[in-house]
Structures are given as structure tokens and as C-alpha cells.
Amino acid sequence: MFDDLRKPYADPNAPAASGPADSVKQIPDTDTGGDAAQRRYRQLCNTANIPLFSQAWWLDATAGPGNWGVALVERGGQVVASLPYAPRRLYGFSVIAQPALAKMAAPWLAPMAGKPARMLGQKKELMDELIGQLPRFDHFQQHWDPSQTNWLPFAWKGFRQTTKYTYVLDDLSDTAALWNGMQHNIRGEIRKAGSRHGLQVRDDLGIDEFIQLNRQVFTRQRMPLPYTDDYVRRLDAACAARGARKIFIAVDKQGYRHAGVYLVWDGQVAYYLMAGSDPKLRTSGASSLCIWDAIRFASGVARTFGLRRFGAGAGRALLQGIRRQAAALLLCSEDPISHTSDLPVPAFAPQALRYDLDDIVQLPERQVLGNKDASPVPPDHLHSASTPQVQRRGIAIQKRQVFLDNLGQR
Structure with missing residues (x-):
């Protein structure tokens, strides 16, 4: 019924670009912790x-x-x-x-x-x-x-x-075709980053250099960071130990860090996981230059290139910026899952949140699982009644809404 389990694929003949054709180090997981x-x-x-x-x-x-x-x-x-x-x-x-x-x-x-x-x-x-x-x-x-x-x-x-x-960029095998498929203004921006601004993409700078750039993205958007610096360092250490990440940072002749891209991969897909940029240097074309360098490098370690989906907490402006950048680079089209x-x-x-509490009531567009025969208390009843049970229900609704709001920010 089931075929043999398959090991991760890595194409040894995929063209290398800005770095060696690294593959993920198969470090056996010998951790004996957990159940x-x-x-x-x-x-x-x-x-x-x-x-x-x-x-x-x-x-x-x-x-x-x-x-x-x-x-x-x-x-x-x-x-x-x-x-x-x-x-x-x-x-x-x-x-x-x-x-x-x-x-x-x-x-x-x-x-x-x-x-x-x-x-x-x-x-x-x-x-x-x-x-x-x-x-x-x-x-x-x-x-x-x-x-x-x-x-x-x-x-x-x-x-x-x-x-x-x-x-998703489905096929990385022909980087020349990818370059020719870009919008003309993006190709010009990448050229300008090198010729006019003298930017060079370095991959030998550490995680702390990248964290500084990444933090500025959220600061500019007035958004809280979804992770701590130590959290990123811990993940970076695990990725680096397996040869599964590379950091690209665009630096000018004066040593200023303009932008950075954090790339991870598993042998099949390379993911544009995080990015960062200095808001004072946003017009240098450094972000596009770093992404292009990451794509060229990814062609040597993976078959496809993907921008991970950001959650609701990423902010609408950041999401729209990612969409415009992806469209300009022709990373993919937007298609529904049915296609x-x-x-x-x-x-x-x-479809609902499940609770053991009896004093949770139905909210608009949400159904509480458990006692499906229980009738929801009408909203006007909630506002007008003052019995302890209804008060408990109102408090529970408020706590639930706080929970949902905070979950959406994570």
C-alpha cells in the first residue's frame, strides 16, 4: 500500500551561483528527549x-x-x-x-x-x-x-x-531566464545598486548584523517584533549546524548595511524566511539586489524558491510590500488552491472554540462546540441582564475576544 519512504531530494547538477552548491547536512537526530x-x-x-x-x-x-x-x-x-x-x-x-x-x-x-x-x-x-x-x-x-x-x-x-x-518560483534551473523574466525597472534597480551605490552582497556577516536590519523593518511599520533576538539566534545556530541557511547583506563602500535576506532550505525548497533593511537607505535597490543574489544561490541548493506566508500580525502594509516585490520579480502568480x-x-x-465552560455563548460567525443544542443568549439579553450567570458569560466573551485578538498578532 505504501511506497518506500523517500529521502529529501537535492539536485547535484543544479547550477551554482553566488555560493557553493551546499546541501543540507544530514545530521542524524539522536536526541532521546520527549515521549x-x-x-x-x-x-x-x-x-x-x-x-x-x-x-x-x-x-x-x-x-x-x-x-x-x-x-x-x-x-x-x-x-x-x-x-x-x-x-x-x-x-x-x-x-x-x-x-x-x-x-x-x-x-x-x-x-x-x-x-x-x-x-x-x-x-x-x-x-x-x-x-x-x-x-x-x-x-x-x-x-x-x-x-x-x-x-x-x-x-x-x-x-x-x-x-x-x-x-513560489517553481523552477530555478535557468537563472538567465529568471533574470530576463523580471520587470525592466527591477533589473535596472539591481544594476543601479551595484554601479551607482557601489553595493556588494556579503554572506560572511553574522546573525547579529542581520538582526539589526530585521528589527528596523518592524520599527518602521510600528509593529512589535514577533520573536526575541535570542529566539532568532537559537534558530540560526540550528540552521548553521546543518548548513541550511545563508545570510545576504548588502554593504556600501562606507560599510553601511543597507538590507539583508535570511535564506533557509531543505534540499527541495529554499525559503526567503526573513528580511531587513535600513529605512534611511531604502532607495538604493539593496533589497532587490539581496533577493536576486539569494535566488541565484538557491538555484544551487534547491529546485524551487518560496516566500513564506506571513501571518496576520505581519501587518497589511508589510504584506502588500511583499506582494509587490514578488510580482516585480515574477516569483509567481496568485492562484486559489482549487486550481x-x-x-x-x-x-x-x-469551526469553533471548544470549552468546558457552560457560560460561553455564541458570537457572530462562531459556534461553540460542546452542547450543540444550547441556544445562544441574544445580544440584547447580554446587555440588559444583570444576573451572575450572564455577567460571567459577558466576562468570558471579553476574555475570549482578547485571546483571539492576541492570537492574531502572533
Whole structure:
């Protein structure tokens, strides 16, 4: 039923560009911490084609070794399905959400062989078992890897799906074609960055240099940083140990750092994970120059290039800036998930928040699971009544809204 598990692909003949054709160092995960399922998953990550953001070492670096779990399904002593998750407490609620800089996840299913109808049934069965192993939660939210397009078993279990978009450059094999496919003004901006401003892209500067640039992006947008400096350093150390990251920083002749790009990869996809720039030097073309250098380098370590999807907390202005930059570089087109499995990133959340509390009532467009026969208290009743029960309900609604607002900022 299941084909042999496949190791991550890395094309040894892909053209190198601004750096050597590095591949991810296959460091066996020998960590024996965690429960039996976590240890079993570490073994799976050493052999199977698990996407970067779902790798055990990535979860260790972002969530912490003891702060994530995994649902596993085995057949004949072999793991055939997995779903990592990162639970945490937020304002008294049990939340399953993704850590910062681990923006994509998804159920992993071992390759199958057989008739399509039979495989669909098998996938539903595996996903049902994965869902059944999730710990109790009040809120669940994941942004799925675009390679996983079948969320129907989750819909049948009461989850809902919202289509988001990521930006992907599908084929890095011909960098000349990529250059010719850019908009004329972007090519001119990249040339100007070198000829007029004398910028050079360096890849030998450390993480602290990049953090300074990255922080300025959020400061300019008046947004709180979604992670601490130490958090980024910890992730960087894990990536550097595996040869799975490179930092590109554009520097002028006076030594000023204009912009930077943080690239990570897993042998199949190179991800533009973070960026930074000095707002006083934004007109130098440094950002475009760094992205182009990152794309050329990525052609030697991966097959595709992807901009990770930013969450709601990234801010509308930042999202629009990323979209314009991606469109100008012709990184991809925007297509709904029903038409392609490569571009969208589904975001999964339950149709409702589940509570043990009896004093949570229905809010507009949200349904509370549990007692489905209970009638919601009308809003005018909530405002006019003063009984202790209704007061408790009002407080619970306020706490829930604070929880949802804060979750959206993460």
C-alpha cells in the first residue's frame, strides 16, 4: 500500500551561483528527549521527506525540545502518517498553533500506490486517526504546507479552512531566464545598486548584523517584533549546524548595511524566511539586489524558491510590500488552491472554540462546540441582564475576544 519512504531530494547538477552548491547536512537526530511518539518522529525525520518547518530539529529550535508533540499512525511497524503540533497556554486557554518562524505545517502521509478511490479512503482513515490523537484544545490553527491539499477529513471533523497564498518560483534551473523574466525597472534597480551605490552582497556577516536590519523593518511599520533576538539566534545556530541557511547583506563602500535576506532550505525548497533593511537607505535597490543574489544561490541548493506566508500580525502594509516585490520579480502568480497545489497555504482552524465552560455563548460567525443544542443568549439579553450567570458569560466573551485578538498578532 505504501511506497518506500523517500529521502529529501537535492539536485547535484543544479547550477551554482553566488555560493557553493551546499546541501543540507544530514545530521542524524539522536536526541532521546520527549515521549515515545516524539522519539519515533525524530527517527522518521532522518529518513522520510518531511518538509523543513515540520522537521524535529526545526521544532526544537522554534518551540523548544519539550514544547511540541506529534500524532503518529503506524502500519506494520512503519510510520505512515504524522502531524506535529505545538501546544501552549494563552490567557488560560489551550492553544495549538505554530511557533514564530515555523509558519507552515501539515499532516505527512507516506507515498501510496493503488487505485485513486482506494487511496482517498486510506488518506481519510489516516487523517481521522491523526485528528483523534490531538490533545484537548480550545483553539487549533495551522498553516499547511502547499504540498498537502486534501483537508476534507478535517472539514468532516468540524474544522474550517481559509485559503491563504504564498509566493513560489517553481523552477530555478535557468537563472538567465529568471533574470530576463523580471520587470525592466527591477533589473535596472539591481544594476543601479551595484554601479551607482557601489553595493556588494556579503554572506560572511553574522546573525547579529542581520538582526539589526530585521528589527528596523518592524520599527518602521510600528509593529512589535514577533520573536526575541535570542529566539532568532537559537534558530540560526540550528540552521548553521546543518548548513541550511545563508545570510545576504548588502554593504556600501562606507560599510553601511543597507538590507539583508535570511535564506533557509531543505534540499527541495529554499525559503526567503526573513528580511531587513535600513529605512534611511531604502532607495538604493539593496533589497532587490539581496533577493536576486539569494535566488541565484538557491538555484544551487534547491529546485524551487518560496516566500513564506506571513501571518496576520505581519501587518497589511508589510504584506502588500511583499506582494509587490514578488510580482516585480515574477516569483509567481496568485492562484486559489482549487486550481493548483503549489501556491496556496491553507490555514486550518476549528469551526469553533471548544470549552468546558457552560457560560460561553455564541458570537457572530462562531459556534461553540460542546452542547450543540444550547441556544445562544441574544445580544440584547447580554446587555440588559444583570444576573451572575450572564455577567460571567459577558466576562468570558471579553476574555475570549482578547485571546483571539492576541492570537492574531502572533
